[in-house]
Amino acid sequence: MLWLLLLCVALIILVFVLLIKIILLRRAVDEIRTGFQERLEQDTNTMIAVSSGDRRIRRLAAEINVQLRLLRKERRRLQNGDLEIREAVMNISHDLRTPLTAVCGYLDLLKREEKSEAAKRYLKAIENRTEALKQLMEELFRYSFTTSAPDGENEEVDLNRVLEESISAYYASLKGAGIEPEIAMPEKKIWRRLDKRALSRIFENIIGNAIKYSDGDLNITLSENGEIVFSNSASSLDEIQTGKLFDRFYTVESARKSTGLGLSIAKALTEQMGGEITAKYHDGRIFIRVLFAP
Structure with missing residues (x-):
């Protein structure tokens, strides 16, 4: 009977140890999940840390941190590239305004001259296309400014x-x-x-x-x-x-x-x-x- 009692005690201790191990593992998984979510939402260099001493859990956290560093690097590369494109569009739109304004001025002068019916039709078509180009340049400038400018005051x-x-x-x-x-x-x-x-x-x-x-x-x-x-x-x-x-x-x-x-x-x-x-x-x-x- 004594050996049976000792066996029961050993089993109870084993179950208790396993329960503690499971609880610690669940806590470590929650730490990794929470840390991963926070680092996706924030621009921070802080890596995921876990309180668990389990080497498999710590290895998992280390591998996730490696992927987070790569993801952050790629995100910054894309953000910088997108910013460069927006700035280029803004600069191009701004540079095109001056010659486009000059073209519109010469078209106004040309409208005052004597023209044949065919020339009037051609001039009208040029005016329409010039106005469309002018509108596009303005919208490009506004879009680039709107999407690259920091948030306004709420x-x-x-x-x-x-x-x-x-x-x-x-x-x-x-x-x-x-x-x-x-x-x-x-x-x-x-x-x-x-x-x-x-x-x-x-x-x-x-x-x-x-x-x-x-x-x-x-x-x-x-x-x-x-x-x-x-x-x-x-x-x-x-x-x-x-x-x-x-x-x-x-x-x-x-x-x-x-x-x-x-x-x-x-x-x-x-x-x-x-x-x-x-x-x-x-x-x-x-x-x-x-x-x-x-």
């Missing part, structure tokens, strides 16, 4: 009021396009801590997009959870085209005067402020959803 912003102001700013253009917007907002003020100027730019770019593609309607809904939905019928679009609307420089045939940067800028600004923006196409309508969570 403040408590009334979503209702900013949305109303944006709609009012485009009301004449909406009327000119035969669009009478239908607006639904709660009486309760929806407050978020955001950059007011950036938020106005987002709303205005989305409304401008609706003017380009709408078949003559626009519904705007603001919900109490901070979600804003812009929807309109758009027979010129389809599901594939809608999925590309946030791509830089993407346009469709029905929007020849568009540079394809409006919604791309809206997406960049929304994400800079921690929001979400999506677009989907359903039953002949396009839905652009913007959400700023509390």
Whole structure:
């Protein structure tokens, strides 16, 4: 009987030791998981540290740290490359402004001269292309500046009021396009801590997009959870085209005067402020959803 008692005691001790080992391993795994998540979200040179003395756990942490160093190096390389591209675009856009302005000036002078009908047609075509190029250069400059500039100063912003102001700013253009917007907002003020100027730019770019593609309607809904939905019928679009609307420089045939940067800028600004923006196409309508969570 004594040996049976000793065996039971040994088994209890073994189980107790194993439980402690499992608890320590789980704690070490949680440390690695938390540390990995924190280092993905922060730009820091601090590596993952674990309290466990288990050599396999410590080896796992060391290998993850190696991959984190490589990931951080690659991220910085991409960020520096992206910054260089933006600065180059800004410089090119700025350098092209002067000769383009001169071209526009000479075109104005040429319009005053006697011309044949054919020359008038050619001049009109040149003016149209020059104006499109001028608009593209301006949008390139704005896009590069917007996406490379540091975040603006955030403040408590009334979503209702900013949305109303944006709609009012485009009301004449909406009327000119035969669009009478239908607006639904709660009486309760929806407050978020955001950059007011950036938020106005987002709303205005989305409304401008609706003017380009709408078949003559626009519904705007603001919900109490901070979600804003812009929807309109758009027979010129389809599901594939809608999925590309946030791509830089993407346009469709029905929007020849568009540079394809409006919604791309809206997406960049929304994400800079921690929001979400999506677009989907359903039953002949396009839905652009913007959400700023509390």
